[in-house]
Amino acid sequence: QVQLVESGGGLVQPGGSLRLSCAASGTIFSINTMGWYRQAPGKQRELVATITNAGVTDYGDSVKGRLTISRDDIKKTVYLQMNNLKPEDTAVYYCHLRWWPPSRFTYWGQGTQVTVSS
Numbered sequence: 001q002v003q004l005v006e007s008g009g010g011l012v013q014p015g016g017s018l019r020l021s022c023a024a025s026g027t028i029f030s031i032n033t034m035g036w037y038r039q040a041p042g043k044q045r046e047l048v049a050t051i052t053n054a055g056v057t058d059y060g061d062s063v064k065g066r067l068t069i070s071r072d073d074i075k076k077t078v079y080l081q082m083n084n085l086k087p088e089d090t091a092v093y094y095c096h097l098r099w100w101p102p103s104r105f106t107y108w109g110q111g112t113q114v115t116v117s118s
Helices: none
Strands: 003-007 010-012 018-025 033-039 046-052 057-059 067-072 077-082 091-098 106-108 112-116
Touching: 003 091, 003 106, 018 033, 018 091, 018 112, 033 067, 033 077, 046 067, 046 077, 057 067
Parallel strands: 010 112
Antiparallel strands: 003 018, 018 077, 033 046, 033 091, 046 057, 067 077, 091 106, 091 112
């Protein structure tokens, strides 16, 4: 059974930085996509960033240039380095893992709260 465990969330002031981590466990297909989505109160879940096993990345428009996704396949871990954080980045951040076919193999973490406030 695949499990995703996030860590690194918390409270940070505007302009500050945080680093989120998500460790995967279980049987995972080597060709996969890992990433992060977020959901703010009253809003739909949205893409933050994803990265494939080949290192191909995709970012949501609102975070380009400020957030960087990376992964360590030996540790089965995906990271999200968040710099120059803004109040509008406040949300629950969910780790995501999928491989083909995604209708059958899509997994989510429990979420970690990120709050950007002075």
